[in-house]
Amino acid sequence: MSEMLEAKQVVEAVKGLHWRTSLEIHKLLKDNEDFSICYKEEEGASPEKIDVEKLVGMLPLHLLSVFISSDEDAKLPYLLSGIRLLNTFCDLTSRHPKLDQVLLDDVVLTTQMLDLVIFTMVALGGNRKESWKSDNDSLIEATMVASALHLLHGFISPNSQDLVIVLLAHPKVDVFIDAAFGAVHNVVRSLRAKLLHRQTDQTKKVGVNSVGAVNAHCQQAEASLQFLHSLCQHKLFRDRVAQNQELCGKGGVLMLAQSILSLTVTPEFVGAAVVIASISRIKAKVLSLLHHLFEAESVSFLDEVERAGSLHLAQTVASEVLELMRHGLSRASKASAPHEYPMGFVLLNSMRLADVFSDDSHFRRFFTKHFTMVLSAVFCLSHGDFLSMLCSSDLSSREDDATLDYDLFTSSGWVLSAFSSLGELVVPPFKLNFQNNLTMSSYAHQRTSLIVKIMANLHCFVPEVCTEDDRNRFIQTFVSGLRKDPSSILVNLLPSSSYTPEAQRGTSVCKNISSLLHHAEFLIPNALNVEDLMILRVFCQQLEPLIRSEFEESQAEVKDNQGAGGSSSGKQLRKEPLNLNNDEASENSDVRVEGAGTKQGVNEEMEIAERSKESDGDANNLETSGSETSSNRGKGLVEDGDLSRTFTQRLKVSASSGEVKEDERAEASLLLEKQRTKRKRSIMSDDQMAMMEKALVDEPDMQRNSAWIRTWADKLSLQGPEVTSAQLKNWLNNRKAKLARASKQGPARDNNSSGDLPESPGDENTWQQQKPSTPFADKASAASSSSSEGVKRGQQVMLVDERGVEVGKGMVLKTDGEWYGLSLETRQLCVVDVMELSGLYDYSKMSIPYGSDDVGRTFGEANSRFGVMRVAWDVSKLQ
Numbered sequence: 012m013s014e015m016l017e018a019k020q021v022v023e024a025v026k027g028l029h030w031r032t033s034l035e036i037h038k039l040l041k042d043n044e045d046f047s048i049c050y051k052e053e054e055g056a057s058p059e060k061i062d063v064e065k066l067v068g069m070l071p072l073h074l075l076s077v078f079i080s081s082d083e084d085a086k087l088p089y090l091l092s093g094i095r096l097l098n099t100f101c102d103l104t105s106r107h108p109k110l111d112q113v114l115l116d117d118v119v120l121t122t123q124m125l126d127l128v129i130f131t132m133v134a135l136g137g138n139r140k141e142s143w144k145s146d147n148d149s150l151i152e153a154t155m156v157a158s159a160l161h162l163l164h165g166f167i168s169p170n171s172q173d174l175v176i177v178l179l180a181h182p183k184v185d186v187f188i189d190a191a192f193g194a195v196h197n198v199v200r201s202l203r204a205k206l207l208h209r210q211t212d213q214t215k216k217v218g219v220n221s222v223g224a225v226n227a228h229c230q231q232a233e234a235s236l237q238f239l240h241s242l243c244q245h246k247l248f249r250d251r252v253a254q255n256q257e258l259c260g261k262g263g264v265l266m267l268a269q270s271i272l273s274l275t276v277t278p279e280f281v282g283a284a285v286v287i288a289s290i291s292r293i294k295a296k297v298l299s300l301l302h303h304l305f306e307a308e309s310v311s312f313l314d315e316v317e318r319a320g321s322l323h324l325a326q327t328v329a330s331e332v333l334e335l336m337r338h339g340l341s342r343a344s345k346a347s348a349p350h351e352y353p354m355g356f357v358l359l360n361s362m363r364l365a366d367v368f369s370d371d372s373h374f375r376r377f378f379t380k381h382f383t384m385v386l387s388a389v390f391c392l393s394h395g396d397f398l399s400m401l402c403s404s405d406l407s408s409r410e411d412d413a414t415l416d417y418d419l420f421t422s423s424g425w426v427l428s429a430f431s432s433l434g435e436l437v438v439p440p441f442k443l444n445f446q447n448n449l450t451m452s453s454y455a456h457q458r459t460s461l462i463v464k465i466m467a468n469l470h471c472f473v474p475e476v477c478t479e480d481d482r483n484r485f486i487q488t489f490v491s492g493l494r495k496d497p498s499s500i501l502v503n504l505l506p507s508s509s510y511t512p513e514a515q516r517g518t519s520v521c522k523n524i525s526s527l528l529h530h531a532e533f534l535i536p537n538a539l540n541v542e543d544l545m546i547l548r549v550f551c552q553q554l555e556p557l558i559r560s561e562f563e564e565s566q567a568e569v570k571d572n573q574g575a576g577g578s579s580s581g582k583q584l585r586k587e588p589l590n591l592n593n594d595e596a597s598e599n600s601d602v603r604v605e606g607a608g609t610k611q612g613v614n615e616e617m618e619i620a621e622r623s624k625e626s627d628g629d630a631n632n633l634e635t636s637g638s639e640t641s642s643n644r645g646k647g648l649v650e651d652g653d654l655s656r657t658f659t660q661r662l663k664v665s666a667s668s669g670e671v672k673e674d675e676r677a678e679a680s681l682l683l684e685k686q687r688t689k690r691k692r693s694i695m696s697d698d699q700m701a702m703m704e705k706a707l708v709d710e711p712d713m714q715r716n717s718a719w720i721r722t723w724a725d726k727l728s729l730q731g732p733e734v735t736s737a738q739l740k741n742w743l744n745n746r747k748a749k750l751a752r753a754s755k756q757g758p759a760r761d762n763n764s765s766g767d768l769p770e771s772p773g774d775e776n777t778w779q780q781q782k783p784s785t786p787f788a789d790k791a792s793a794a795s796s797s798s799s800e801g802v803k804r805g806q807q808v809m810l811v812d813e814r815g816v817e818v819g820k821g822m823v824l825k826t827d828g829e830w831y832g833l834s835l836e837t838r839q840l841c842v843v844d845v846m847e848l849s850g851l852y853d854y855s856k857m858s859i860p861y862g863s864d865d866v867g868r869t870f871g872e873a874n875s876r877f878g879v880m881r882v883a884w885d886v887s888k889l890q
Contacts, residue, residue, distance in 0.1 A: 387492025
């Protein structure tokens, strides 16, 4: 046999061997001691023998030369066959050391395979203009893209993190990124054309029915996008993508997202559940990919888009996101049977993107105008439907996610068989790996917290970014939306009885808002941060009197018409927009949003402002982690005047009854203090914080060592949510400052934190930190009400059972009011955060008194609900 194989020999070997599975080739190699294979190119031909080592060494460069030298479409099936054979040899490296040495240890050969993948992406992703292609061409190109990308797993690593390291070290990484996104975009374009225009003649020629061809195309598109999504989950890669001017500045990624989000299922495919589910998962993945890029730290994605003049593309994507949320929230409001196949987190990922869009100055007004109407319709649901949708941990239905287990050999083999066969072929079903890593309660809490975050973004007024016209725009639009027919805003999936009649809408909406605010309090700190909750509270307090005033007129008119025997449609006569800046409107609604309150209210406001100055030192030490996507991220919660006037109004209302509530003054002081800090996102899990506490035992001054911080940030990112070096350093500095404050204050400060370490980089999100460290706050806490003598909020207690045996130790959180349907004062209960359990008990299995689906039925379930073992306990069993 000659030194080098002739090109003709390689071509014959590819055509004759690519049909063989890895197991078949393994047996052929075992039968020949000289590492050769005997094969037949076709039936009836004489056997040929070829040296596998020489074939593997020449194959990548051979395929590259074929790609470059030939322009005919006929080369694509042959190239796909070659990639398929290469992947089979890669699968055999673990069984044959000689193959491992040739394929994986030969740097030159590895470089050639990388060049083959990159050139394939360039060739299939270069032409980004719309062009008609036959079903043959479009399907084989889609398969080529997916196969070439997944070939990287074969000869580099199945781990996406290893792929990122190798790709970023390659000198042509930017070419690969640009071309890969372009190739996937072309796959999506051809899929959209196939969905819209049934090519009957072509499908007959291919030998598969229309649904089967679309199903196969969907699988290839999903596999390709899933590959890019897995790479963008890693910080270094998504930062590199975000810096790519072609993709981000000129809108390449946005155009890909727009094409995917605009995919529609024509009536021909309505009954094809597998096609519908695949398209839905593709949409969920591109939404998640966009969210990763929007949160990139190296560059502001939306700012780059603005500088390149491509905001119109982002506006189109934002419109699609809004439509997905409208449909998703409509379905979420109705109990429905689970889908046959997982559909992906479309609603959840849409809301995550909406959280970013609504916090950006370029899109806030757009979301205020359009999404606020959807929110208004949601709040018009009957109280029971509203509770089950947004205030429950046990939903009637939820989204399910899954990843496609892509089999390159099977997938490419089916396509090649379809082109060479005249009969009907069944599309091989791909294996779906379910990824329901979100429990039902976690999914429900995330969905509710995102609603709260979006509302907080829209209500937040930042004078440096917003115009005067934006002040109160959200609350005005919200009230305006309440006058409309909710079934005309949400997708009409519910019977009319699910919405509150307009005559009773004012009372029902206020009840829904109150329930949401109450439920949101228990999402801190795991799913929601304090700042968003406080803005929601300000919004609710401004909104409630306005709603009551707005709908009193309608209710009175209905009663008058009913008494007179006349009929009424119950529609509002008030057509002029609400003017929150108008003194008369403020007086009518008993709320003065822009004006000053009573003299006593002004004095109280001044006192709160003075007291808040004492907290400036601590406020400067608060955590400021979290990415800043737009120019207004990290600004104050709302304008100074708005906060002051809002709480002047609250104190004025209390003063009208003859007293000013101390806890409301303390809360006002807290908000004025929080206004000076950035809005945060909790990023570290309990396991990650436990790792850090152990590491700090050996390295207590880690915050001074940049190398240690970088090392531990990487370690933490492997164990849970991604943590950057800057965020970890902020967490360490904040922890040190908190320990210093706790040491200075001593153990007697029952009303404040117990001295425990923060549970997340945004440690002030924990309930202990909801009391500002000021003399005024201390006074408010000391005067807080108690449902029984000797038990006060913030007090450290020991919990005992019926026999008087110690169960654990904790701190009293709440002593009065209601807690998930329990009247604490009536039943002589209080809410306790259990910090330590007796060693006699297994907390994950031990039942808790007054358990329910909302709060959990064991200590373990309570811990998963609230991030701390929060339970209701009899006051008589506290010591």
